[in-house]
Amino acid sequence: MQKKTEAERQAALKAERLAAKLRANLQRRKAQHRARREGAADDTDGLPAAGRQDKTTD
Template identity: 65%
Template sequence: MEGDEELHDSRPGDTGETRGDRARKAAAAREAERKARAAAKLRENLMRRKSQARARRAGEADSTDGLPAAKTDESS
């Protein structure tokens, strides 16, 4: 195949990748990383909600992470 020589003719160490190609690959990598983080957050949220639902069925109080409940019966 005579036309193939032109496609494979490159300098040693030259990948033939342009800046645009590298930018697209970097953007795709960032997007994949963002999606992976979002999926992890969704799994974490789902596990927490399931845990809360099981606790409610068992009659246990929900545990609070972060800010305490707004008011208790003792406060005015």
């Protein structure tokens, strides 16, 4: 049986991490799509969308 080099192990770990992130992103996008289809508001994890802010200065 052939041993993997450290670079090959690191590449395999990176591929696993990327695959996990891709699955999580896909699940999040599916949930957003279902929420939009049902008419519910989106739950965002990031920054809120930039909207108009009325600032009053006197």
